[in-house]
Amino acid sequence: MTGGSDSSAKGFNLVTLIVARDTPDPSMQPEQASILTMCAYPLSVAEVSAYLSLPFSVVTVLLSKLVENERVEAIAPVPVANYPERGLLEAVIHGLRKL
Numbered sequence: 001m002t003g004g005s006d007s008s009a010k011g012f013n014l015v016t017l018i019v020a021r022d023t024p025d026p027s028m029q030p031e032q033a034s035i036l037t038m039c040a041y042p043l044s045v046a047e048v049s050a051y052l053s054l055p056f057s058v059v060t061v062l063l064s065k066l067v068e069n070e071r072v073e074a075i076a077p078v079p080v081a082n083y084p085e086r087g088l089l090e091a092v093i094h095g096l097r098k099l
Helices: 028-038 044-054 054-068 086-099
Strands: 017-020 073-076
Touching: 017 028, 028 044, 028 054, 044 054, 054 073
Parallel strands: none
Antiparallel strands: 017 073
């Protein structure tokens, strides 16, 4: 199913979002075709793994091949360092409540 290759599957984690950029071909593996069909809207790698009932490691290899062929786009999650500070969020909420 994975073609025996897993060296390029290192860039994914459970919350990486996957979005299809192409439609399935009849010559594709059924799992890859399913990924393209279900990812018309962004899904996390964990969701794709659950829907396909396949292990995370297998899904990441399948996704790596699809990314290499530019059939899907992988969107990294926002790093924790880029979240606003809690104090700022509390100030915004407090200001909104005053309105």
